[in-house]
Amino acid sequence: MADEERRTFLKLCIHGLGAVFAAVLGVPVVSYLIDPRHRQAAAGEMRPVSGIRLTEITELNRPVQGVIRDVRRDAWTLHPNDVIGRVWVVRSGPGPRDLRVFTTVCPHLGCSINVNAEPTSGFTCPCHNGQFLCDGNRVRRDGYTNPAPRDMDSLEFDIDPENPDQLLVRYVNFKQAENEKIPRT
Amino acid sequence: MFRKLFDWIDRRTGYRSFKDAMLLEHISGGARWRYVWGSCLAFVFILQVVTGILLMWSYSPGDSTAWSSVYFIQYEMDFGWLIRGLHHFGSQTMVVLLAVHMLQVVIAGAHLPPREFNWWLGLLLMGVVLGLSLTGYLLPWDQKGYFATQVATNILGSIPAIGTFLQKILVGGSNYGNHTLTHFYTLHVGILPPLLVLLLVLHLVVFRRHGITTPPVSHGEGVLNRPVAVVRDFLIGGLIVGVCLFVGVHIVTALTMGGMFWFFGISRFFIEKREVEYFWPGQAFRDLVACLFIFAIMLTLVIWGGHGNKIDAPPAVDGQEPGLYDRMAKAGRAGLGANLDAPADPETENYPARPEWYFFFLFQLLKYFPGDDILIGTLFIPNGVMLLLFLLPLFGYGNMRKFGHFFGIVVVVSLLMSVGMLTLLALADDSVKPLPLGLGGGTENAKHLHEKFEEAAVHAKRAVQLASQGIPESGARELLRKDPYTKGPKLFEMHCGVCHKFSSSPDRLDYKGWVEKEVTPTGQIKRVFKASDLSDFASQKWIRGLLENPGDPKYFGLTKLDGMKKWREKVNEARAEWLKDNAEEGKRRIAEQEEKFDLIAKWLAQQKLPRAERDKQLEIEGTKAFEHKGFGYCRSCHTAELYKESKKEKGKFDYEEDGGSDGPSFVGYGAQEWIRLMVMSPALRYERENHMPAFRPIDGPGAETLRQEFQAKFENTPIMPLSDIDRELIIRWMTRDYRVVFGGQTISGAPK
Structure with a gap:
């Protein structure tokens, strides 16, 4: 059971960290792609x-x-x-x-x-x-x-x-x- | 509901079993931090693909557009600096991780049988990564990429028999140009990345077949050895921070790198060691954490480690200061992100070409093999080393295995140490300061080279500043070719500096003025000044100095123009008379006269301005002084724009040009038009005594007509060639008008 909890916790961490990374990279990427809106x-x-x-x-x-x-x-x-x-x-x-x-x-x-x-x-x-x-x-x-x-x-x-x-x-x-x-x- | 949807997808695709096959890799001995490096490499590669595709979205590979499009990404597009910065530092990160991965593989003995193929695939992958680095370095089409990559293609050309042919094909001709860019671009985005993906897939497939290589010492990082492992991690982290700070890496980057290992160490108190574990989620978590550390390191490099150039922003429109988003999105303008050197220009003299730092070792190696031996440095040693690396696994067969393992470590460690040593020597050779431990540096050549680096840096900064005001259709290199600020002093030295001095001035480009009577190594005297010092010509100070002592070498001392010298003699004689007659009264009159001279200088200095911009009170008083007969009467020789009250209408002032013609005209004195006439037709300014040749364009269909007309009128004035554009560059530089001259038109004026 402890092992199961540990695995669940690690998966949660993976998804959480993944989401943070996606946001840190995603916001600049989208801003860059839609840059022509300034022209x-x-x-x-x-x-x-x-x-x-x-x-x-x-x-x-x-x-x-x-x-x-x-x-x-x-x-x-x-x-x-x-x-x-x-x-x-x-x-x-x-x-x-x-x-x-x-x-x-x-x-x-x-x-x-x-x-x-x-x-x-x-x-x-x-x-x-x-x-x-x-x-x-x-x-x-x-x-x-x-x-x-x-x-x-x-x-x-x-x-x-x-x-x-x-x-x-x-x-x-x-x-x-x-x-x-x-x-x- | 989602459950049903995914069940439906799974029944048709079997994605779950695929996912399980991917994720449920058996890791004997449990997940470990030491297994993360391969994943980090793959992660950075994927990041390179993502940022690379984003760059392709806005990049334009062409001789006249490549630099400009990179400039636009870096300085104009939202977060372009970040995307380009990540891509730029991503390549360096990959090279470093490659070294770490390789070192770790040989230490673990993972190159030994039965994993030979994986080692070979890894070496091929390394070749592809270095190829990507090399081709990518050229793509911005800036000076450093342009000149450094020529070294690489010339090395290709030095290969016996086929080199010349290969070089011509790769370069797309005998010289760098449009097709060099399209070829390198295609290699960089269309050929090498798919090759890398293919090799990477094979690398992973073979890796999965044999599984992870557990450390040779089986107790590894078990519970018992936890304190040892923690101490080791902390020492590694500290060592990395120390080395980074020593070679000048920014402290935030250094601490992030060290922090990664300190984090590994601390985590050992919280993570319980398993003997049997799958990749998911134990190892996946470690891989992800390490990858995010790598990403954080790259971010710190982009923010603190780049050598971007600032752009001095124009004043905010409507007084609106940019908000937080704008400041972040356009942080490239504040100097964040990767460096962009000045646009590639084949006309450049003596550009100090240097490759990216991770190729310094190869660059340094070339210095030891002169002439006929060049192939030893370019071909035999690098390929010999690669061959040795390829053969390493073969030393692990049968009972040679222990030796093979040891030998592998020796080879790779000594290789990395040689690379490090050569890199250090390359840095030392270029260092202005002598390095400790007798590593070299501090030579005269290094100092001279440093001046070249500084000049290149000035050009790079100037180029982006000019580009921010718009780039001509013919390409960004035109900006610097027609930039008065950087080109003006060189052209002045070439055309005017033969006779004229130009003392240094703190607000100009780091410009030291010229050495008088410079003697060349062959004993020739290069320069004997024969005319006035034109630094700050027609400024108040310059004019006042001239009135004080026209015979000074700064003014007419070196020339045969003696009108002003005679005038000053008369002034001095008169003053002597005054003092003889009555010392007190004489002093008073001299002081009064000095005030008049000050006024004249101030008034004459503003004649270069358009009429509307002149101080009108000064115009009135200056005109009076100019016409004053008390001391030599300026208007008997000079013509000026006199600002006088109308005789018909009281209180109404108007301009009138009047005066003598023995001396130069004061109409628009010191303005660009005045200087232009002086340069093109000096006899119109100082008719009788002037020895200055006329500097005129001698090319073009109408030139011969103009020459004959000119010589018919001024037969004694020789003509020297000076193109229109060069003349304007000189004039603009002299008058501190630093707008780019473009076909006679300015294009760097404030855009509409």
């Missing part, structure tokens, strides 16, 4: 759009693509001046601010949306055939299922007060496959 998406600041001159975009409903550059951190690498996103810019009226600005990222699953062969007819995403009009709304018609869960993601914009050619955009990446625009963190 935040770049803050949505107003950034200049390069590659386009606003005063030259005069034609209505003809999308033009612009590029947004900024510092980009990729784990250890610092890219001082990297393309962090692209936008489609569409003129919707005669006023200087009558513009629409969309990200080129498809709200379906993130491919980059292309302009149609006939630009004024809107956009098509080359991956799963999501189609959008020049105002960013999804195409709806009989016999065609649009995979996109929401319209193209419009972005807040401004015009540089000192330079009428310079478009400024608050560039944000939104989550895919959601019905609403939810910024990625």
